[in-house]
Amino acid sequence: MTTDPTAPWLVVGLGNPGPDYAANRHNVGFMVADLLAERIGGRFKAHKARAQVVEGRIGPPGPANRRVVLAKPMSYMNLSGGPVTALRDFYKVDTANIVAVHDELDIDYGTLRLKLGGGDNGHNGLKSMTKSMGPDYHRVRFGIGRPPGRMQVADFVLKDFSSAERKELGYFVDRAADAVEALIIEGLERAQTTYNS
Secondary structure, eight states: OOOOTTSOEEEEEOOOOSTTTTTBGGGHHHHHHHHHHHHTTOOOEEETTTEEEEEEEESSSSTTOEEEEEEEEOSOGGGTHHHHHHHHHHHTOOGGGEEEEEEETTSOTTOEEEEESOOOTTOHHHHHHHHHHOSOSEEEEEEOOOOSTTOOHHHHHTSBOOHHHHHHHHHHHHHHHHHHHHHHHHOHHHHHHHHOO
């Protein structure tokens, strides 16, 4: 990871574009990106890299303040790598300064796990990103749990959160946004200590 405090960070919320997918479990990355954009007072604008982006700063004024680009790829999830790589090159971001925020089946609903590198665990968005630029980027994994009964994984991730889950969704999205900020400002280890429950 670059120790240069002026180096930009690229935070990528993974999801599928369009209103039909907006409230799906698979789109929790978009939800976190939207909240982060709100916090920095920015609005997403179309970028030539087939993504929507917001540029801004996070952290307190002073040395902990970081330049950040928030992005939502406008390709479908399984093609996320193209837009993310184009944004990385456009903004000259080190791969280790990229954070992917995504849904994670193997973690209980609302639980967070932060890590650097690793496999894609069958997640098509991560698979595409890793194929485009290697695995050495940060991940903020947002637990959505496993599908009930015999429901197929693809059906489960493309369904909206249940009414019971929606009661707590705002809180969990807020916490995930806090975790992204902590990762960028304080570093991975301190953020893991706080948020890896």
